[in-house]
Amino acid sequence: MGNCCNKEVSFKSTSNSEYLRTGTINIIKRNYLGNQIGVSKVSFENTPPIKLQTSIGSLGNRSIKIHGCIIPGLDPRGEIVKECQDNYIFFIVNNSVLCALFDGHGKEGQKISTFCVEFVGSYLKKYLNKFETNPEETLSKMLEKCDKKLNRSKIPNEMAGTTAVAIYINANNIYSASLGDSRAIIATISDVYIPAPIPTHNFYKPISVKRYLKPVALTTDQKPNHEDELARIKNAGGSVEQVTDEFGRPIGPYRVWVKDKDFPGLAMSRSIGDRIAKRVGVIAKPVCHDFKLYEADQFIVIASDGIWDVMENIEVVNFVEKYKNQCVESTDLYPAKPENSSIARMLCEEARYRWYGIIEAEDVMTDDISCILIELDEISSASNIPVKERNVQAFLSIAISPDINNTTSTDKDLNLLLD
Template identity: 90%
Template sequence: MGNCSNNEASFKSSNNNDYLRTGTINIIKRNYLGNKIGVSKVSFENTTPIKLQTSIGFLGNRSIKVHGCIIPGLDPRGEMDKECQDNYIFFIINSSVLCALFDGHGKEGKKISAFCIDFVGTYIKKYINKFETDPEETLSKMLEKCDKKLNRSKIPNEMAGTTAVAIYINANNIYSASLGDSRGIIATINDVFIPAPIPTHNFYKPVSVKKYLKPVALTTDQKPNHEDELVRIKDAGGSVEQITDEFGRPVGPYRVWVKNKDFPGLAMSRSIGDRIAKRVGVIAKPVCHDFKLYEADQFIVIASDGIWDVMENIEVVNFVEKYKNQCIESTDLFPAKPENSSIARMLCEEARYRWYGIIEAEDVMIDDISCIIIELDEVSSPSKTQVKERNVQAFLSIAISPDINNTSSTEKNLNLLLD
């Protein structure tokens, strides 16, 4: 995140809990050395949430609320039409919860995430008994079969695809399967306070909580510069490099390329779709985990990188803890505030608010933002001593030297990259 100076943004409200519809931000202009040379004032109107849902049910004897929200991304300058490519689905069936979230990318990303929603909805209803008897294997097969069926469909997916997070929860356990960099976490009661980082810009709502919580990862991001993933991609004939700007400087995350080519430029090592990337080591086999569910567990958050790119896990946990009991109803009204928003919308609005600071410093677009939040009923005296350490499969991220791909350093032009 970049630093912003003397910000005159008009997204401020007399009520610190409100998120406004319109405002003005100051985008920093920089020269080729990255030095600030001026400021460009940009006024814009925020997009309205396009999907808002809330359902109630039970996990065994424990009552739950499930909330979902999608906020489309936006080009603040209005120079590009941005089609929302996020989507989600959830079910409460037989005292269990099944949910899946997808973040599409590429020209057909919206169609692909919608295809996945249709496939998952049908699959869950057809195989609900298998989720109860063998949840981890069934989640994994669901996403792999979705990828295969997409490949047989008429939707072009050579240079387009989607991330995926699918989670099954019953009264005793949580099972997850993920592809790409969408993420799931669970908040559990903790004995000690975990400090949250302070953003380096002014666009955030200060949060203080009375309850100490700890975020526990339910999924692990899969990036091409993770050591095991990199080996597989290289063995398949691919390369992993960053893109370069007009001055040859590396920019952004590591991406997957066909060796000596400027495509596909995929910033993840596993996904649904992305046929060209599949030829050079990207796979659709999800990373799966299973965990015990404890009385000390408070809520689960599943979200696209529209949230994780601007908020750390502990920030998300503290934000949800502060506002979840204040939220009264779910609407798409502005100004958005606890009285007219679900906790899922409040979290998405906070993430969007933080994107303003990124825009001012880096002149980028606001990403699509989506999440599912599963609130678990409070247990009167949860036992923290029974909670055992829960860890996801760890990947080792490594820096990649220009010659690691055994090829000359091929500049990947930012303008050629399909987002």
Template identity: 70%
Template sequence: MGNCCNKEDQQEDSNITEYLRSGEINVIKKNYTGKILGTSKVCFENTSPIKIQNSQGILGKRTVKIHGCIIPGLDPRGEVDKDCQDNYIYFIEDNSILCALFDGHGKEGQKVSNFCIDFVSKFFKKNIKDFAYNAEETLIRMLHKCDEKLRRSKVPNEMAGSTAVAIYITSTSIYSASLGDSRGIIATLSDTIIPSPVPTHKFYKKITVKRNLKPVPLTTDQKPNHEEEFARIQTAGGCVEQVTDNFGKPIGPYRVWMKNKDYPGLAMSRSIGDRIAKRLGVIATPVCHDFQLYDTDQFIVIASDGIWDVMENIEVVNFVEMFKKGCGESTDLYPARPENSSIARMLCEEARFRWYGIIEAEDVMIDDISCIIVDFEDISGAMKAQVKERKVEAFHSMAIASQHNHANTSINEDDDETND
């Protein structure tokens, strides 16, 4: 798929630096036992990237480049007309950076994520000094107030809501607050090699890096089957189960349900909005962390699950490391190559390319894909710095015995009252 730009270095993989406008996949057909019956060819035209942004600022002694991109999701068969429900915003102000990314869900998910962007913009401008004084408390207050304002707004949010990742960066520290399963990581130099997972399908680009990087989580995904989250939901009267297909087989993620009802079906334990789920133990209190920023830190990636569902943390880190120096400011041109794309767009395009393999195996839609990449200027001699281990608070997942039969094989993750 595409042509090679450096024939000497990339003779083995001629599609390494290019993404095309059109796609072609062979969707596998299976019977109820999982036996493959054949394939059907599906050809489609990809959606164009939207909200492409590139900025530069100063953070202490470093020059910082920030790139953002959103690629709307797509039904390859053309049967569902899908709104893009991802959105993001960032600010460079007073030697600090605030990034916020939202992934809406439910029929009004686009309105919810847009509401969040508008609220954060106003909140940051009004409370910028509070961030400098107490960043963690201010991030919590920002997301709580966003949830409260949404509840009192005209935006329907009984069965709609959004994830949230908000990260505030100074010249010495990083503060994170998250709701749901959008995620933030930081790439830092390492003296050990972290292996990438073995590819499970043909839709991926070969990644080769010259430096060893380690992905450090800045946020923690919040799922209803995490032990602490499950206990809170159960105490509030909620039920946590997977959807089952017509043959009674559990499929997909664990979801929050009202007992003996087929709603709301939310696949996260914390969110903005989701008023019905809030009665069942889902909360808008973010999980927060704070970290020291080291000279060895290279870049931060904040993204929706449109990326994390198809790429592991180490794959994202290595991909950004491989391509970021060759990328320019982004356009919406195709074929997408480093010279006409920012690193944020290249990462989104790679994630979409990997979705092809998921579609072939499971016949699903391509999710909305969005990311912000904060690229720090490399500091020579950085490995000499003393670096302490940084860890996020982890949740313990658990298997849950089924109590009800939520049979629904046609759940749409974005356009119905569900989210993953």
């Protein structure tokens, strides 16, 4: 994330809890060396949310609210029409919850994420009893079977696919299954203060909370430069490299390639779809976890990287904690504020607001932004109930030197990247 050079923030409302629909940003112009040579003033109008939902139910003796929101990405210059590729679905049934969120990529990403949402709905109806008796295995099979059925469908998915996060919750436990870099966290009461990072640009709203909460990861991002993932990809004949610019400098995340080719360029090691990447070690077997649900747990956030790319876990937790009890409705009105927005929409709007800082510094498009937010009602004795440490099974990351993968030997074409 780059620094913003201009102190004028035209999208900033007079209220810290409002988000405007129109405004102006100042995109930095750079020369071939990366030095700033000027500023381009760009005015644009944001797209409203395309999917807003709220449901009320229960988990055992705890009442819950589930909110969902999707805000499409946007090219601020208006030169590219971007199709939203995020989608989600959630159910409250038999005192349990099933949520699934997908972030598509590639030419058919929107069709694939929609296919997955429809598949999950059908799968739950058919195998509800299996979710209740063996939730972790059922979640895993659901995503693997979704990948197989997609492969048999008429949707081209050789160079397109989607991430996936599926969460099943009953009165006592949380079960997760994930593919790619969409993510889920849970916020729990803590007696330890966790500092939030200091933003590097002006596009953020100060957040202060009255109590300490701790984010606990429910999923782990799956990147191709993680040790086990890298070994599997190399054994399958693939390579893992960064894109390089015209001067041989690495750009962006590590990506999966067919060896000595300039495709597919996938920035994750597991996904649904992506048939070509599957030939070189990318898999559709999700990483699964199960966790105890405690009375101290306050809410769960499931989101695409449109949020995680601009907000750290603790920032998301503090933002939701600050505004969740102020939110009343779920509309697409502007200016967006707690009085006319769900907490899921407020979180998506804050993430989009932070994207303006990246746009100004790096001249990029806003990513699609989506989330599901599950509010758990508060229990007065929650702070007195001991909470055991919960950790996801993290991958070991390694640095890949150019000597290992010959990073600079191939000029990867940026136009071929999928995400």
